[in-house]
Amino acid sequence: MIPENTGPAAVIVLAAGAGTRMKSRTPKILHEIGGRSMVGHALLAARSINPRQLAIVVRHERDLVARHLSELDPAAVIVDQDEIPGTGRAVEVALHALDGEQHLTGTVVVTYGDVPLLSGQLLAELVATHEREANAVTVLTAVLDDATGYGRILRGDDGTVTGIVEHKDASDAQRLIGEVNSGIYAFDAAVLRDALTHVTTDNSQGEKYLTDVLGLARQAGGRVAAVVTADRWQVEGANDRVQLSALGAELNRRIVEAWMRAGVTVVDPTTTWIDSSVTLAEDVRILPNTQLHGATTVARDAVVGPDTTLTDVTIGEGAKVVRTHGSGAIIGPDAAVGPFTYLRPGTVLGESGKIGAFYETKNVTIGRGSKLSHLGYAGDAEIGEDTNIGCGNITANYDGEKKHRTVIGSGVRTGSNTVFVAPVTVGDGAYSGAGAVIRKDVPAGALALTVAAQSNTEGWVAANRPGTRSAELAQAATPDSSSTPASTEEGNQ
Ligand code: UD1
Numbered sequence: 001m002i003p004e005n006t007g008p009a010a011v012i013v014l015a016a017g018a019g020t021r022m023k024s025r026t027p028k029i030l031h032e033i034g035g036r037s038m039v040g041h042a043l044l045a046a047r048s049i050n051p052r053q054l055a056i057v058v059r060h061e062r063d064l065v066a067r068h069l070s071e072l073d074p075a076a077v078i079v080d081q082d083e084i085p086g087t088g089r090a091v092e093v094a095l096h097a098l099d100g101e102q103h104l105t106g107t108v109v110v111t112y113g114d115v116p117l118l119s120g121q122l123l124a125e126l127v128a129t130h131e132r133e134a135n136a137v138t139v140l141t142a143v144l145d146d147a148t149g150y151g152r153i154l155r156g157d158d159g160t161v162t163g164i165v166e167h168k169d170a171s172d173a174q175r176l177i178g179e180v181n182s183g184i185y186a187f188d189a190a191v192l193r194d195a196l197t198h199v200t201t202d203n204s205q206g207e208k209y210l211t212d213v214l215g216l217a218r219q220a221g222g223r224v225a226a227v228v229t230a231d232r233w234q235v236e237g238a239n240d241r242v243q244l245s246a247l248g249a250e251l252n253r254r255i256v257e258a259w260m261r262a263g264v265t266v267v268d269p270t271t272t273w274i275d276s277s278v279t280l281a282e283d284v285r286i287l288p289n290t291q292l293h294g295a296t297t298v299a300r301d302a303v304v305g306p307d308t309t310l311t312d313v314t315i316g317e318g319a320k321v322v323r324t325h326g327s328g329a330i331i332g333p334d335a336a337v338g339p340f341t342y343l344r345p346g347t348v349l350g351e352s353g354k355i356g357a358f359y360e361t362k363n364v365t366i367g368r369g370s371k372l373s374h375l376g377y378a379g380d381a382e383i384g385e386d387t388n389i390g391c392g393n394i395t396a397n398y399d400g401e402k403k404h405r406t407v408i409g410s411g412v413r414t415g416s417n418t419v420f421v422a423p424v425t426v427g428d429g430a431y432s433g434a435g436a437v438i439r440k441d442v443p444a445g446a447l448a449l450t451v452a453a454q455s456n457t458e459g460w461v462a463a464n465r466p467g468t469r470s471a472e473l474a475q476a477a478t479p480d481s482s483s484t485p486a487s488t489e490e491g492n493q
């Protein structure tokens with residue numbers, strides 16, 4: 001008897017197939033839904049039942065797939081399938097690789113790398129039934145309206161499972177059966193090992209069928225049973241991009257629904273896309289057309305959207321992020337971002353700070369209460385607390401070869417269209433005038449001006465644009481205007 005808290009002896013994930021219907025240079029199981037590769041989902045489900053060993057069988061695009069797998073799950077054993085085709089052969093080579101000095105004993109679970117919605121919970125249920133009933137084989141099945149292409153579950157008069165017949169090998173009568181093989185099973189290791197030595201390639205596809213193990217196990221006197229799931233999505237594979245998007249939409253529907261049940265308001269679930277890796281707190285509000293990806297986390301009472309795409313962004317309590325495209329950013333509590341804002345990696349906005357409309361930020365730390373309200377670029381910079389950056393300010397951080405830093409203190413007020421030519425430092429409490437080009441450090445409390453004289457040439461329009469609407473309006477505004485242009489010069493500001 002296996003103690004309750006111990007997982008199965010092994011999970012074997014089959015992933016050697018070519019997946020030609022994806023029509024892709026990317027191996028099928030590396031295609032993503034919900035921000036994670038299909039095989040990534042499969043490995044998470046497999047790991048969640050705590051197997052003592054986890055093997056994954058590869059062949060097609062072997063090196064690409066193996067590299068991805070060793071990043072996701074370095075402890076997984078990567079097994080190469082040989083020339084002999086078929087799911088039975090795939091499991092046979094995996095079993096051989098896992099059998100050490102001593103053969104594996106206990107439960108061996110087989111799943112696929114391209115069935116991304118399978119949950120660890122359903123796998124655990126399969127294993128629990130298998131072990132409780134002391135079965136030789138327990139197969140996960142589903143009843144489908146259209147079972148075309150699937151292996152069909154054969155049952156005796158008493159309802160017990162007697163075997164599986166592949167669609168291509170099935171009689172017309174067998175093809176009417178709606179109960180299908182998901183390809184996911186729990187086996188007794190010894191039964192599986194023994195039966196596989198008797199499986200041949202004598203069938204319409206010339207493959208070693210894993211499905212033949214059921215009939216063989218029964219002949220050997222073992223109990224074969226099925227767990228029927230009512231949730232067909234959990235056993236559905238993605239063979240082409242149409243199925244991939246359908247599975248992606250269903251996964252998203254489930255993720256969004258789970259967050260709503262956990263206390264998140266999602267105004268429009270159909271236009272809200274949340275990766276399985278995202279974390280949301282209670283009383284977060286997500287407005288329509290919002291995509292949250294990667295390691296994004298949103299704290300309580302924050303409002304995100306509409307029309308916002310965030311990847312690896314951390315949002316503090318009560319912050320508001322509207323119509324924003326961002327990645328690798330940290331937004332402090334009660335801060336405000338948007339609309340039409342582009343946050344690039346390394347953006348850190350302090351508590352109650354603001355990055356407003358048409359701003360691009362990168363690699364910038366903005367202190368508490370500081371505001372960059374409209375039209376500008378802040379990159380490679382540090383801005384203190386309670387500073388107000390005027391409209392249209394730019395950190396000119398790039399000299400064509402290197403990036404340089406701009407350091408702006410606390411309590412600073414900058415005039416519209418100030419340009420900071422980095423490297424440059426502005427002290428606490430300093431001011432700058434409109435259009436200032438800051439090339440030299442500004443001491444604390446100073447006013448920085450770069451003043452170019454303004455010249456007005458009077459009567460210029462009448463002389464140079466006669467007969468235009470401008471000339472006509474200018475004349476009406478200055479009834480005694482002389483026809484001779486006159487210049488005046490004066491400093492502005
Ligand atoms: C298989 C089952 C079928 C079941 C269906 C569910 C067999 C003989 N048939 O059929 O009863 O209804 O899955 O989807 O098992 N693979 C390998 N090595 C191989 C062949 C396949 O690793 O040599 C992997 C594939 O990558 C895939 C999985 O096994 O992940 C299933 O292979 P596939 O060719 O799609 O099997 P089906 O013919 O659909």
Ligand code: CA
Binds near residue numbers: 237239
């Ligand atoms: Ca298939």
